[in-house]
Amino acid sequence: MDRTETGDRVRCRGLVKIYSAATGQVQALRGVDLDIPAGRVVAVVGPSGGGKSSLLRIMAGLERATAGSVTVDGIDLAQVGSRARRRLRARLLSHVYQRPVDNLISHLTAAQQVARVAVRRGQRPDAAVAMLERVDLGTRLDHRPGELSGGEQQRLAFARAAVGAPSIIIADEPTAELDSANSTRVLDTIDLLFETGVTVVVATHDPQVVERIDHVVILRDGAIEAIEERGRTYAAIDHTGRIQLPPGLHHRFPGGRAVLAWSQEAGHLTVRPDDPGEQPRRDS
Amino acid sequence: MLVDVRRSVAEALVDRVRLQQVLAGLDPERATAELKAALRARARPDEPDDQHIAALRRPQLMPGLMSAMTHEGETKTVEARSTQARGRSDVPSGGSSGLDPVGILHQIDVVQHLVEQIAGLDWGESLGVFNGDARGHRGQNGPRCRMAGRCRRRRRRTYAVVVTPSEATSSDVRRRVWRTRIVSWWWWVAQPWRSAAASAALLGAFALPAVVLAASSQFEQSAADSIAEATAAALDPDQAGFTVSAAGFLQDDRLPNFDRVLVDHYRSIRPLGPVTRLLIADELPVGVGDPDQDPGEIEIGSGSQGRLFARDGAIDSLDIVAGDRADPGAWISERLAGELGARPGDTLLVGSGSEPIPVAGIHRDLWAGDVSPWWDDVPSQYVPLFINAFNSPNFELIIVSDAALLAQGPVGRAEWHATLQSPPRTSGELAALTAAYSDLERRFIRDVELAVPYRRFAIDPEVVPFTSSTAFDALARTDRIRGELQNPLSTATVGGTVAGVVLSSLGAIFLIRRRNREYRLMAADGDGPLSFLGRALVQFAGPSVLGALLGAVAAWVLVSTIGPSGRADPTVIQWGSLAAASAMALVLAAVVTAASAVRLADGLTAKVGEIRVSWLVFLLGTAGAMWIxxxxxxxxxxxxxxxxxxxxxxxxxxxxxxxxxxxxxxxxxxxxxxxxxxxxxxxxxxxxxxxxxxxxxxxxxxxxxxxxxxxxxxxxxxxxxxxxxxxxAGPANRVSVSGPFDADALPPGSTVIRTSIVPADGEQVTVLAIDPGTITDLSWPETFGHDPQWLVDTLAPRDTSAVPAVMIGGGPLAQEGEFGLVRRFPYRIVGTAASVPLAAERRPTLVVRQDVFESFARSRWEAGLERPGDGGDEDYESPLFGYRSDVLTSAPADDVSRAVDGTGARVMATTSLNQELSSxxxxxxxxxxxxxxxxxxxxxxxxxxxxxxxxxxxxxxxxxxxxxxxxxxxxxxxxxxxxxxxxxxxxxxxxxxxxxxxxxxxxxxxxxxxxxxxxxxxxxxxxxxxxxxxxxxxxxxxxxxxxxxxxxxxxxxxxxxxxxxxx
Known part of the structure; x- marks a missing residue:
């Protein structure tokens, strides 16, 4: 299995996912290209049905893409079998579900929840306690999920996801069922995990989450609409060279046409609405 | 060296005390903000690197970070980590460190690095954390505090003591981890029992194959018991007893030894009563002389033949004509006495050279005239079981005592018989009884104790004694029914067991659907099918064993309740098969669990337990193939x-x-x-x-x-x-009669049907002639397709050209034709019916009315159609002459027999409806x-x-x-x-x-x-x-x-x- 040469932890190319439903086939992802560097926290946002969960489940090795490739740490998940994907999930890929109770085994204490994953990932079990300390659950080591609040449960879920140095943590709307205070603490936890170098990908609708994360991928109708990084908005160019306009700009291009101008000197491409009075420039 | 390093760590940690002091006076958010601002100032905003980003996050550790102290020369760390303590610290103040925030961060890095160097652990591992409770002796959730004296609680703040890294990791944490493993596995074992619904589902599911299997064997046994019971109830205890008959020398020195050993063996068969012995000598010429006459002068062989006979109670049963029952000697019949001119006290010789026997008395003849080959007219106690069927008793029985007979020492036959006193109630008891009989039979050859005296007694030692018992027939009948039952029962059992095994996975599916969150999470964590399989096997082992036992109990209850005999015998359960079926169910449930759990990770929760189209196609294909x-x-x-x-x-x-x-x-x-x-x-x-x-x-x-x-x-x-x-058999009883009898003497509710088998249209046809006057007294099931009155009405005379007939069950007969062997009568089929009492098997049946048939025959005779010559009226013969008569009656068959006996006819056979129903x-x-x-x-x-x-x-x-x-x-x-x-x-x-x-x-x-x-x-x-x-x-x-x-x-x-x- 080849390692990516770019240093990206996650690399998606032409990712397509089609579900078969009773009413017909549903195309959840329509050729997504996405690179996520190592040690980065990325938010995936977009309207419901935009393909966020599908993208995350594919990146987490829980589902297979219909077409395209997903490479995590150089391993193409599309090329490996279910057994290998299980191993990857056990060692490198962590997934945090939306509902806190879905992330925890009800009969295990907090320490046991995390230690179980730590041991599986070749860590000494003691790492569990350290991780719980790190997410501020040191006083809750022997509590079972039912004895924890929703926020604590979700932080515990992140702790068990992060223990053992996974490559990537996939979190599907982790604050959706939490109040503001608990959401903040969960985000603090994500910040803490970020320090360990783990890559975190969070699907969310929560503005509070988006505000705290510098790298945001906007997904709409199964395709990347834009990428925002530290206040900058980037248009996504897929592997065929197509550019998607950033959100809210579509109406500025009446007739669905834009004028492209590539400045060799400035080294940039200008995309502007078509002016009916302007004569097309002829290249001599 | 290690101590030095630890001391360095200690010093570094002391610095962290200062760090804590710095932060203690600050608002944590503000401290964080300042740290962020400081770092942002140092970092290039347009090219943030990972280190800076990490540093930005790290200040959030600050509010709860640690203090450190040394204790008695050892490195000890004390960390206050509680949400209540955030932003404040009760650690004794030691002055400001004077470090800027970035410097503090660097110090943390140093400490972390050193700790990792010392213990070979990562940063978190060095921080075993205990929570002190209010008394400061035991952690809220963790082990006992090592620094009990120093742990205390102030203002609801919790303190914790961190011991040295090696101590913390080697004991407490490992203990916790082991507990994790034990808890994890124990949970799997205990989980089914935590919910009544889950327990019921699993136990019920695993009981299914067991209950089918256990019910099958018990049902079969119950059926066998039922038939054995019915057979035993019908058994004649005398005939079901055991009889041994052997030809030998009826002599004092030969018979008693054999007799003693044989009777001992009889006694070992507990259901049998006391043994009676019958001795009957072969036929010998008989002579009689005066009491004072020399025996050598007595003439024998004058024509009279006799057989010495001895049996317990035989003399007592005689009807004495002359003599005293108490006198010793031989008892002869009046007929023999008349032939010989014998009187009580005379000397009797049986066979030449025999010892003389005094005539003790004379009794009335045991039979009159000739008797049938089967000695039917001889009282049963004087009839040996094994007789020469065609050697009728044209001789006389000379009844003597055992001692007198043995003293004569003739060649003859000895029979031992024991009546069955305790009839078997189950097929097992019946089988045990016949096995005991068979064992005794084998001993004549294999058991020296019995074989040797037998050989000495027997005329031909190579011929083993005859044995007889109707118990063998009863067992054969029981086994036959059992055999008839076994094949379909086995098929149903196999089908039921397979279905039970398959359905037993329903319990597993129920559990998966109920606990799908755990299964999904584990699958998402990378647990594979083998892992789930192992857990499921552990989890379901208990329920499968208990379910199997419950199934066996349920089967016992079911068979006891609705089984053929109303009893169930759990000892016949095939525990090996039951264990195998349960094991298969267990494995299948585990496989289903593993497969379903793995699918759960793929978001296929709703499809667990779904009936797939492929399965439906398979089932339809199988059923279709079976249909064809x-x-x-x-x-x-x-x-x-x-x-x-x-x-x-x-x-x-x-x-x-x-x-x-x-x-x-x-x-x-x-x-x-x-x-x-x-x-x-x-x-x-x-x-x-x-x-x-x-x-x-x-x-x-x-x-x-x-x-x-x-x-x-x-x-x-x-x-x-x-x-x-x-x-x-007719609606109740059927009595077959031979010879003419008066039908009017029959009890009410009886009718006579005349039957004959004659040719018609090249076929053998049964003709039934019914009596229209009495047939309507009967009734029969609707499945016959008609009632008696319809039959009478349909067969009413219509014209003189043919006898109206109803055909039963269709067949090859033409609508019109002739039947009869010598006298042929035209018939016309006027109706068909599904059946009628006495309708023939495997052959067409025509039903006619007796009166119509007679009338038709007479009219034909009178018309000269049946008179080839000038025969007079006296030559007329009923067309029913030679037809067999069967009486169908709702009255008891004995009443019919008595009525028939009085007219000189003979009852040939009786059949009852109940007998037929129990076939x-x-x-x-x-x-x-x-x-x-x-x-x-x-x-x-x-x-x-x-x-x-x-x-x-x-x-x-x-x-x-x-x-x-x-x-x-x-x-x-x-x-x-x-x-x-x-x-x-x-x-x-x-x-x-x-x-x-x-x-x-x-x-x-x-x-x-x-x-x-x-x-x-x-x-x-x-x-x-x-x-x-x-x-x-x-x-x-x-x-x-x-x-x-x-x-x-x-x-x-x-x-x-x-x-x-x-x-």
Whole structure:
């Protein structure tokens, strides 16, 4: 299995996912290209049905893409079998579900929840306690999920996801069922995990989450609409060279046409609405 | 060196005390903000690197970070980490460190690095954390505090002590981890028992194959016991006893040894009573002389023959004519005494050279004149069992005492007989009895103790003694029925067991659906199928063993309740098979668990337990192939395929119906808006029914199908058996009579049918001539297709050209023809019927009226058609002359026999309806489907259990639905009515599918199960509306009861909880 040469932890190319439903086939992802560097926290946002969960489940090795490739740490998940994907999930890929109770085994204490994953990932079990300390659950080591609040449960879920140095943590709307205070603490936890170098990908609708994360991928109708990084908005160019306009700009291009101008000197491409009075420039 | 390093760590940690002090006076958010600002200032904003980003996050550690201290020369760290303590610290102040925030961060890095160097652990591992409680001695959740004296609680703040890294990791944490592993595995073992529903589901599921297997063997034994019981009740204790007969030298020095050993063996057979011995010498010439005459002068061989006879009580039973019963000597008959001129006190010689015997007395003759070859007229106690059938007793029995006979020492036969005092009540006891008999038989050859005296006694030592007992016949009959039962029973058992094994995975599916979060999480964590398989095996081991035992107990209860004999013998359970079936069920459940759990990770929760189209196609294909093959089976034979087809057919039919109906309902789920609100809600619920509803409906349908199938078959077999028995034996009793008798002397309710077999149209035809005056006193089943009055009316005289006749069961006869051997009579078929009493097997039957037939014959005779010459009226002979007479009567057969005996005719045979109904074939077939009834009961219990679990699982949904409907202004009763309608819908579908599938498949195979198919009438599947209604009523009642119980268990608290959630 080849390692990516770019240093990206996650690399998606032409990712397509089609579900078969009773009413017909549903195309959840329509050729997504996405690179996520190592040690980065990325938010995936977009309207419901935009393909966020599908993208995350594919990146987490829980589902297979219909077409395209997903490479995590150089391993193409599309090329490996279910057994290998299980191993990857056990060692490198962590997934945090939306509902806190879905992330925890009800009969295990907090320490046991995390230690179980730590041991599986070749860590000494003691790492569990350290991780719980790190997410501020040191006083809750022997509590079972039912004895924890929703926020604590979700932080515990992140702790068990992060223990053992996974490559990537996939979190599907982790604050959706939490109040503001608990959401903040969960985000603090994500910040803490970020320090360990783990890559975190969070699907969310929560503005509070988006505000705290510098790298945001906007997904709409199964395709990347834009990428925002530290206040900058980037248009996504897929592997065929197509550019998607950033959100809210579509109406500025009446007739669905834009004028492209590539400045060799400035080294940039200008995309502007078509002016009916302007004569097309002829290249001599 | 290590100490030095530790000291360095300690120093570094002391610096961290200062760090804590710095932060203690600050608002944590503000401190964080300042740290961020400082770092941002140092970092290039347009090119943030990972280190800076990490540093930005790190200040958030600050609010709860640690203090450190040294204690008695050892490195100890104390960390205050509680949310209450955030932003403040109670660690003693030691002055400001004077470090800037970035410097502090660097120090942390240094400390972390050093700790990792020392312990080989990562940063977190060095921080074993305990929480101190208010008393400062025991952690809130952790082990005992190592620094109890220093742990204290102030202002609800919690302190913790961190011991050295090596100590913390080596003991407490490892202990915790081991506990994790133990807890994890123990949870798997204990989980099924934590919920009553889960326990019930698993135990019930694992009990299924066991109950089928255990019921099968016990049912078979119960059937054998039943027939043994019936056979034993009919046994003549005298004939069922044991008789040994041997030819030998009836001498003092030969017989007694053999007799003593043999009687000892008899006594070892406990059910037998005391042994009686009969000695009968061979025929010898007899002579008699005066008492004072020299025996050598007595003439013998003058023609009289005699056989010395001795038996206990024989003399006492004689009717004495002369002599004193107490006198010793020989007792002779009046006839012999007359022939010999003997008187009491004379000397008797039996055989030349024999010892003289005094004539003790004379008795009345034991028989008069000639007797039949079978000694029928001789009192039974004077008849040996083994006689030369054709050697009639043209001799006289000379009754003597044993001692007198042995003193003579003739050659003859000795018989030992013991009556059965304790008849066997079970097939086991019957088998044990016959085994004891057989053992005694073998001892004549193999047991030296018996063989040696026998050889000395016997005339021909190579010939073993004859033995006799009707117990052997009874056992053979029992075994025959058992054999008849075994094949279909085995097929049903295999089918039921396979179904049970498959269904046992339902328990696993229930558990998966109930605990799908854990399974999904574990699967997402990378647990593979083998991991789940191992856990499931551990988890289900207990329930499978307990379920198997419960199944065996349930089978015992079932067979005891509805088994043929009303008793069940658990010792006949084949525990090996039961263990194998349970093991298969366990493995299958584990495999299903593993496969389903792995699928859960892929988001396929809803598909766990889904019936796949491929399975449906497989089932349909199998059922179709069986349907075709059943048609090719030899007629009237019920092989495994014929028995198995209804089971497969019902399963397939119900599943296909339910799946198809579900598909149809789904396609129209958006309709129904015009319905009334309760119906609309129920309609939407039905059309959106989930896999649970599908499975429950299928289970109910299959159970209904099995119940209907078995009811149909039992009813049909009973109807067919009764009809055929009436054909053979008449409505109650049939007495076959030889010779003329007065029909008027017969008891009321009797009629005479004259029967003959004659040729007609090249066929052998049975002609039955009925008496129109008395035949209407009888009645017969509707399956005959007519009643007696119809027969009389139909056979009424119409014209003189032919005898009107009714043909039974169709056949090759022409509508008009002639019957008779010498005297041939034209007939005309005026009607057909399915059967009539005494209708022939495997041959056409014509029924005529006696009076019409007589009248017709006489008219023909009078018309000269039967008079080739000038015969007078006295030459006329009834056409029924030579016809056999059978009396059909509702009165006891003995009454008919007495009436017939008085007229000089002879009763040849009697047959009763009950005897015919208890024939082997009928019983075995009926029992087969009684076992199917047990399977149906098991299926019904399974379905009801599944329904209870389903309703229990849907309780919360139902509550939510109830609350929501109330919130949108729909009255509560509407929702309740909708729930009832939905449930009724499911039940109706199940009942309809099960009944239709059962009727369809039963109709296909019933002809193969028809008892005595060669006996008319041909009875097809008989509708059993009563039985079906009873089955349906039982199902509906059970469903309603389960629904009520389940819903009542919901409770108000839960409803309130749901309402809060929904509101």
């Amino acid at each position: 093959q059943v048609g090719r089976e030899p007629a009237r034979q019920a092989g495994p395929l014929v028995v198995g087809f209804p089971l497969v057919g019902i399963l397939t039919g119900v599943i296909a119906s339910v799946v198809a109906l579900r598909a149809v309902l789904r396609s129209v789920r958006r309709s129904g808006s015009h319905l009334a609100t309760p119906l609309f809600l129920a309609w939407r619920a039905l059309t959106a029914s989930d896999i649970g509803a599908l499975l429950v409906t299928t289970a109910l349908g299959v159970a209904t199908g099995l119940a209907v199938l078995s009811s149909l078959f039992v009813t049909s077999i009973d109807a067919a058996a009764e009809a055929k028995a009436v054909t053979v 082997v074939e009928v019983r075995a077939t009926r029992w087969t489907f009684e076992f199917v009834q047990i399977l149906a009961a098991i299926g019904a219990l399974t379905a009801i259990g599944a329904l209870a679990l389903y309703l229990s699982e849907r309780r919360a949904d139902r509550m939510v639905s109830a609350v929501i409907t109330q919130q949108i202004g729909i009255p509560a009763w509407v929702d309740k009515v909708a729930a009832v309608v939905e449930l009724v819908g499911l039940v109706v579908v199940a009942l309809a599918a099960g009944t239709a599938a059962a009727t369809f498949t039963a109709g296909r195979v019933f002809p193969n199960f028809e008892p005595d198919p060669w006996v008319p009438p041909e009875v097809g599947l008989t509708a059993a509306p009563g039985a079906i209604a009873a089955v349906m009523a039982l199902v509906v009642f059970s469903v309603v009861a389960v629904a009520l119980l389940t819903q009542r268990a919901a409770g108000r608290a839960e409803k309130a909880k749901v309402m809060r959630g929904a509101g």
